[in-house]
Amino acid sequence: MAETIAGDEAVAGQGQISRWAQIRATLGAWGFMSPAAVLVTVFFFIPVIILFVISLTDLSSSNFSDPLTFIGLDNYAKLFRDRFFPKILGNTIRYVVLTLGFFNVGLALVLALLTTHINRRAGFFFRLVWLLPRITPSVVYVLMWRRIAHQPPFGILNQLLAPFGVAPRYWLVKQPWLFVILVNGFVGASFGMIIFTSAIEAIPRDYIIAAKVDGASTWQIIRDITLPMIKWPLLFVTTYQTLSLLTSFQYILLLTEGGPGLYTTEVWALTAYKRALKTYFGHNQWGYGAAWGFILVIIGIALSVIYLRVFRFNELVQEPKIDVL
Amino acid sequence: MRVKLENLTKRWGNVVGADHINLEVGDGEFVAFLGPSGCGKTTTLLMIAGIYKPTEGIIKFDGQIVNHLAPKDRNIGMVFQSYALYPHMTVFQNISYPLKLKKVPKEEMQKHAQRVADMMGIGHLMDRKPAQLSGGQQQRVALGRALVKEPDLLLFDEPLSNLDARLRLTMRSEIKRLQMELGITSIYVTHDQVEAMTMANRIAVMKDGRLQAYATPDELYDRPRTLFIAGFVGNPPMNFLEVEVVRENGDYHARREGFDVVVPADRGVKAAGQGTIIMGIRPEDITLGDEGIVGEVYVVEPLGRDDLVDVRIGKADIHVLADPEKGLKVGDMVRLNFDTHKIQFFDPQTEQSLLWTD
Numbered sequence A: 001m002a003e004t005i006a007g008d009e010a011v012a013g014q015g016q017i018s019r020w021a022q023i024r025a026t027l028g029a030w031g032f033m034s035p036a037a038v039l040v041t042v043f044f045f046i047p048v049i050i051l052f053v054i055s056l057t058d059l060s061s062s063n064f065s066d067p068l069t070f071i072g073l074d075n076y077a078k079l080f081r082d083r084f085f086p087k088i089l090g091n092t093i094r095y096v097v098l099t100l101g102f103f104n105v106g107l108a109l110v111l112a113l114l115t116t117h118i119n120r121r122a123g124f125f126f127r128l129v130w131l132l133p134r135i136t137p138s139v140v141y142v143l144m145w146r147r148i149a150h151q152p153p154f155g156i157l158n159q160l161l162a163p164f165g166v167a168p169r170y171w172l173v174k175q176p177w178l179f180v181i182l183v184n185g186f187v188g189a190s191f192g193m194i195i196f197t198s199a200i201e202a203i204p205r206d207y208i209i210a211a212k213v214d215g216a217s218t219w220q221i222i223r224d225i226t227l228p229m230i231k232w233p234l235l236f237v238t239t240y241q242t243l244s245l246l247t248s249f250q251y252i253l254l255l256t257e258g259g260p261g262l263y264t265t266e267v268w269a270l271t272a273y274k275r276a277l278k279t280y281f282g283h284n285q286w287g288y289g290a291a292w293g294f295i296l297v298i299i300g301i302a303l304s305v306i307y308l309r310v311f312r313f314n315e316l317v318q319e320p321k322i323d324v325l
Numbered sequence B: 001m002r003v004k005l006e007n008l009t010k011r012w013g014n015v016v017g018a019d020h021i022n023l024e025v026g027d028g029e030f031v032a033f034l035g036p037s038g039c040g041k042t043t044t045l046l047m048i049a050g051i052y053k054p055t056e057g058i059i060k061f062d063g064q065i066v067n068h069l070a071p072k073d074r075n076i077g078m079v080f081q082s083y084a085l086y087p088h089m090t091v092f093q094n095i096s097y098p099l100k101l102k103k104v105p106k107e108e109m110q111k112h113a114q115r116v117a118d119m120m121g122i123g124h125l126m127d128r129k130p131a132q133l134s135g136g137q138q139q140r141v142a143l144g145r146a147l148v149k150e151p152d153l154l155l156f157d158e159p160l161s162n163l164d165a166r167l168r169l170t171m172r173s174e175i176k177r178l179q180m181e182l183g184i185t186s187i188y189v190t191h192d193q194v195e196a197m198t199m200a201n202r203i204a205v206m207k208d209g210r211l212q213a214y215a216t217p218d219e220l221y222d223r224p225r226t227l228f229i230a231g232f233v234g235n236p237p238m239n240f241l242e243v244e245v246v247r248e249n250g251d252y253h254a255r256r257e258g259f260d261v262v263v264p265a266d267r268g269v270k271a272a273g274q275g276t277i278i279m280g281i282r283p284e285d286i287t288l289g290d291e292g293i294v295g296e297v298y299v300v301e302p303l304g305r306d307d308l309v310d311v312r313i314g315k316a317d318i319h320v321l322a323d324p325e326k327g328l329k330v331g332d333m334v335r336l337n338f339d340t341h342k343i344q345f346f347d348p349q350t351e352q353s354l355l356w357t358d
């Protein structure tokens, strides 16, 4: 009898201890998450909420001293009815998909693979060269490209192609999209290149040796071992660069200002910027611009979720099932 | 398949990985490369696999020079200390990967992979990823992947070093049994001399990139040709004492302060008159008795079946294996008898054996 009582007490005591441990574990988890949570709240959630609120008003440079007038979803209705809305949407998709595919991920991957498969020092030098555009001020960098694609009788490209019998032309106006993508891509590729390079170099050598002994060629090793092993950096760069391309417009602004002509290379972020902050007649439609901006945020969030699904992020954190042999 | 290395050398600038290695592995033989970490075992193995290009020298398979052959054309299976299982592939995909690269038809591939997996006792784990397996299971998958393409040569690079002691014992005998059954020529790299001694037909002892000896386990144990081999092979390691061997009244005496034993004439004659030399004797060749050299017990380490006793004779320490029943304590005085037929002598300058160098 005495034994049973002592036993019960022990069990009760254990229950208390484990409850305590649970509370402490929960507190610990929140403690570790709090810095990130604070950052995300202050720099993402709060601005997005403010943006949304502004997008529901008709706030502009002509009425900013008056009390806010809420106009419901009028700004959104106006946006979708805009004559150039389909054009801008198409431009944005084209800009993001082509720059991302050919340069920010595609070329980045090719560069990373090339520079990790040649002599180490040569690879390092090559990567350094590719970083140069990124450390050049945007204005200088874009000016350089404008010189390259300038109208006859100027234009470095015209000079270079003349010996091959190519007729001189104003390249930037004739092929605006080519240059919009090149200008962004040459800078954008270096980010992925750095990430992919370190990921490739971090693959333990034993895997590569094992694959060679198993009979794989260089190309088969890249396809079967290297690429699957840098899946996570690939997801990261693709997601990060999609979002950053969606919201970036400074090179387009400096290069073509969305032209030549009407909206030829104008992308979503550039429209939002122009509507909200830069108009020729000094009429800044903050409320309307905010509507453009808010939709962009929604698109970004939706894309991130889709990416996580497509790359099956869940599999990366699968539970182990070990039973000892 | 026979393997022959001729003057095989690998250098990276001033760093020497392997230095003029000469050896031959017979068909179906199990050879161990034994040596301390950094002595060039992996380097030599990777040259045989075709991963490293030799700086100098020749590798022959069955008499054919294979230096120029890519790894995939050498029909080799390899097992790593890290297992090197592709983490994104299932067990089945890992094992069948070499077959997939050979474009073996799907059905045949499946059957073959399953047979190898069953042989390794992991047939029920085909759908798992490597991260969901224990170390022993992973090592079996790695072994299966090496065996699936029916290689002419198996290379092992310290395959058991990451396993716990009990599992290592099981896997050791399993690998040995498998190798004997399949009769595949094997080279097994290890720094563990027990592994080498128990598994290999012949052992190549390496140090600083050089081949120190290439002999059967028994020969290495009984007739070590260098001081390094004598000290490296055997556990607990051989005792070394500086002695002088002199001839007196027809007997050869090995002597130092507080120490004097008569050694057999065939060994003594090779060591006499050389000044101070190094004598070697294994702990298991010394017994405690009522007569013999007097020493004082300095340390007692229980090993379970035996006690490893550190006995002081003058300024020298000698390790002896003693029966725990004796209950030896620090400070006890004991008498040591040496099995003088097992005594080794080495030249202190060249570190070569005075007995076994021709």
Ligand SMILES: Nc1ncnc2c1ncn2[C@@H]1O[C@H](COP(=O)(O)OP(=O)(O)O)[C@@H](O)[C@H]1O
Pocket: B012, B015, B016, B017, B018, B035, B036, B037, B038, B039, B040, B041, B042, B043, B044
């Ligand atoms: N890729 C390499 N580049 C330069 N030195 C190397 C390389 N691989 C091995 N070494 C050197 O060669 C020597 C032998 O190494 P290794 O064959 O790995 O030894 P072990 O496998 O016997 O431990 C070491 O000194 C090591 O530092």
Ligand SMILES: [Mg+2]
Pocket: B038, B041, B042, B043, B157
């Ligand atoms: Mg090694």
